[in-house]
Amino acid sequence: MTAAMPASRRTPSALVGRVAVWVVFGALFAYMTVQSVGNLITVSQSVQAFNTFLQTTSGGGSLQRSTPWGWLVLDIAIAPVAFVVALWVTRRARLSVTVGVFLVAFAAAGALWLDLQLFVPRLLDF
Numbered sequence: 001m002t003a004a005m006p007a008s009r010r011t012p013s014a015l016v017g018r019v020a021v022w023v024v025f026g027a028l029f030a031y032m033t034v035q036s037v038g039n040l041i042t043v044s045q046s047v048q049a050f051n052t053f054l055q056t057t058s059g060g061g062s063l064q065r066s067t068p069w070g071w072l073v074l075d076i077a078i079a080p081v082a083f084v085v086a087l088w089v090t091r092r093a094r095l096s097v098t099v100g101v102f103l104v105a106f107a108a109a110g111a112l113w114l115d116l117q118l119f120v121p122r123l124l125d126f
Helices: 012-055 069-089 095-124
Strands: none
Touching: 012 069, 012 095, 069 095
């Protein structure tokens, strides 16, 4: 290689394609995050209502539950972390690699997210 050889340049269409992938998957990960926040609100309200009900009964204090905040916060953090990691990994990648990495990141985040969506209510079992 000599200094006279031109450096390979990325075409503007490849950049537009990568940005489109980022936007589409950003919207999907944002939807996942919104659903997780909704789960946090629903579970915390259910636990609070259950505990309030138990306070009105005699001897119900021993049955009270605590909100699983750690699992709920982890559920919210999964999607943004997966998006940022995929974005960092593909910052200089080709369009095909970008699509592949984001598909894998979305599948992995979705699997963890769904596991937590199903696991947290089972912790409570009212």
